[in-house]
Amino acid sequence: MPAVRITGLVVEVAGRVLLQLPRLQIEAGERVAIVGANGAGKSTLLRVLGGFMHPARGQVEVLGRRLDTLDRAAWRRLRCETGQVLQGLHLVPRLTARENVMIGALARPGLPAWRSWARCFPPALVAEADAALDALGLAAMRHLRADRLSGGERQKVGLARLQLQRPRLVLADEPTAALDPAATAQACAALRRSAAGATLLTVVHQPSLLPLLADRVLGLDAGRLVFDRPLAAVNAALLDALYTFTCARPAPPGAPGAPRVTGLSDGREHGTWEPGPAAARPATG
Amino acid sequence: MPLSPAARGRLGFLALAGVYGGLVLACVATLAAAGDLSLGRHPWHNLLKTLADFSQPSFLDVWFGPTRLEYRGDGGALLRVENRREVEATFLWALARASWTTFQIATLGSLLAALLALPLALLAARNLHAPRALAGVARAVLDMARAVHTLVFGLVLVGIVGLGPTAGILAIALHSMGSYGKLFAESIESLDRAAIDAVRATGASPAQVFFNAVWPSVLPQFVGNHLYVWEFNIRDSTILGLVGAGGLGLLVSEAVSLFQWSRLATVLLVIVALVVGFDALSRRIREALR
Numbered sequence: 001m002p003a004v005r006i007t008g009l010v011v012e013v014a015g016r017v018l019l020q021l022p023r024l025q026i027e028a029g030e031r032v033a034i035v036g037a038n039g040a041g042k043s044t045l046l047r048v049l050g051g052f053m054h055p056a057r058g059q060v061e062v063l064g065r066r067l068d069t070l071d072r073a074a075w076r077r078l079r080c081e082t083g084q085v086l087q088g089l090h091l092v093p094r095l096t097a098r099e100n101v102m103i104g105a106l107a108r109p110g111l112p113a114w115r116s117w118a119r120c121f122p123p124a125l126v127a128e129a130d131a132a133l134d135a136l137g138l139a140a141m142r143h144l145r146a147d148r149l150s151g152g153e154r155q156k157v158g159l160a161r162l163q164l165q166r167p168r169l170v171l172a173d174e175p176t177a178a179l180d181p182a183a184t185a186q187a188c189a190a191l192r193r194s195a196a197g198a199t200l201l202t203v204v205h206q207p208s209l210l211p212l213l214a215d216r217v218l219g220l221d222a223g224r225l226v227f228d229r230p231l232a233a234v235n236a237a238l239l240d241a242l243y244t245f246t247c248a249r250p251a252p253p254g255a256p257g258a259p260r261v262t263g264l265s266d267g268r269e270h271g272t273w274e275p276g277p278a279a280a281r282p283a284t285g
Numbered sequence: 286m287p288l289s290p291a292a293r294g295r296l297g298f299l300a301l302a303g304v305y306g307g308l309v310l311a312c313v314a315t316l317a318a319a320g321d322l323s324l325g326r327h328p329w330h331n332l333l334k335t336l337a338d339f340s341q342p343s344f345l346d347v348w349f350g351p352t353r354l355e356y357r358g359d360g361g362a363l364l365r366v367e368n369r370r371e372v373e374a375t376f377l378w379a380l381a382r383a384s385w386t387t388f389q390i391a392t393l394g395s396l397l398a399a400l401l402a403l404p405l406a407l408l409a410a411r412n413l414h415a416p417r418a419l420a421g422v423a424r425a426v427l428d429m430a431r432a433v434h435t436l437v438f439g440l441v442l443v444g445i446v447g448l449g450p451t452a453g454i455l456a457i458a459l460h461s462m463g464s465y466g467k468l469f470a471e472s473i474e475s476l477d478r479a480a481i482d483a484v485r486a487t488g489a490s491p492a493q494v495f496f497n498a499v500w501p502s503v504l505p506q507f508v509g510n511h512l513y514v515w516e517f518n519i520r521d522s523t524i525l526g527l528v529g530a531g532g533l534g535l536l537v538s539e540a541v542s543l544f545q546w547s548r549l550a551t552v553l554l555v556i557v558a559l560v561v562g563f564d565a566l567s568r569r570i571r572e573a574l575r
């Protein structure tokens with residue numbers, strides 16, 4: 001059973017197409033990275049898979065369930081198995097770091113309802129949460145409120161929460177965006193720990209992280225899949241092309257310096273592609 | 286010549302300031318034209334007299350007043366003898382009871398207002414997307430409640446439920462309902478949607494989402510709002526007695542109508558102490574809740 005199967009997906013917001021994926025399949029246990037410039041549709045893809053955005057057309061299957069057929073309870077069961085570290089998916093500001101980590105365990109079977117309502121968790125779970133925080137170097141922050149933590153610390157708490165959730169599919173949107181190099185290594189290790197045996201789908205901007213987090217790389221541009229290759233077949237030139245031509249200033253066709261991209265799998269002619277004004281680009285990236 | 290946006294902004298501000306100045310001028314000019322801007326005949330003399338009266342608040346008499354004050358008629362005949370210390374001690378006791386009544390009115394009125402406002406706030410909060418008609422009605426009710434002053438509610442309610450603290454409690458409740466509704470709705474609107482989504486993303490049930498994301502964010506704000514309006518109502522309920530709705534205001538109107546300025550001074554001191562004390566306490570708690 002593939003972890004993700006997409007056919008004919010179109011995502012629109014206010015009539016603007018954010019993402020168009022005719023076909024995509026991700027097998028269970030695969031580690032996949034998504035690369036692409038801001039507004040390429042990376043976050044949109046993760047949001048669709050997490051159920052926070054609904055496609056205009058097409059079929060999406062996650063962990064063997066078709067998303068358009070799920071009722072609320074089925075959605076909850078699916079979300080319990082899907083760990084999300086999404087951009088802007090925040091911690092609860094007034095809860096402590098530890099309480100925020102415990103949220104990952106809310107949907108575990110066997111946790112009595114009153115305990116999850118009163119936020120009075122069994123000692124074993126608390127110990128598990130503390131261990132997850134310790135592993136990320138946050139032992140001293142356990143009792144600090146989330147709104148008193150720095151951006152990087154919050155991101156780590158989000159990763160610790162993911163660890164308690166023990167998901168079968170992990171959707172991570174730039175999980176290391178606010179982290180310094182040392183913390184990035186810690187965070188990648190934590191992400192790999194929580195995703196051990198699970199499918200991992202990560203949005204990555206730093207090429208150096210690709211080997212840590214992925215075996216397969218999807219390149220998105222302007223809502224379309226422009227390449228889908230194993231990690232070994234991804235090189236710096238390919239990534240550079242993906243990130244530079246969207247940023248290049250529009251040049252007269254054929255003029256020297258007009259961006260020209262070669263080596264993309266679908267053979268699209270990108271040299272004449274002119275980016276629209278910045279405002280017209282989708283805001284989600 | 287087309288104006289830059291900055292220049293247009295400045296011109297607009299100047300125009301607004303001009304309109305405001307014009308309004309102030311119009312107010313002063315019409316008052317002056319009607320001859321209503323006078324300060325009376327002897328403003329300085331009256332001011333000094335009032336200050337003198339207020340500088341001897343009546344509670345001092347409890348310790349320093351004459352034990353035997355004789356009231357005599359025009360012919361010198363003894364009309365009445367009064368022990369000032371006893372009289373003022375009795376008044377202080379009445380004052381204490383009135384203060385407690387004022388506190389009761391403010392407290393129960395605020396609580397009732399909060400209970401009335403909560404469902405309306407849930408309807409009025411824009412991010413909860415209540416049916417548009419219901420939301421409109423809720424907002425209209427809250428706006429009206431806020432627009433009518435507590436004293437006006439008091440006057441009307443004294444006519445309905447009679448003199449006494451019940452009218453005061455209801456008046457406070459009806460007016461504060463408007464303030465609460467607005468504050469509660471704002472607290473709900475300021476909820477971190479993304480944090481709630483994050484909890485939902487773990488597969489938590491609606492009750493778990495409520496207790497782990499909504500409740501911890503909203504509760505401190507609600508408590509803070511409650512203290513704020515309560516504090517405000519302590520201030521408001523001190524004058525409710527003016528319309529017969531019980532409490533300290535009753536003593537104010539009594540002192541004013543009997544020209545007992547020294548007693549009025551005592552009452553005002555108590556009001557100031559009560560309001561300042563409760564303000565300080567509530568501010569402390571609200572800061573701790575942040």
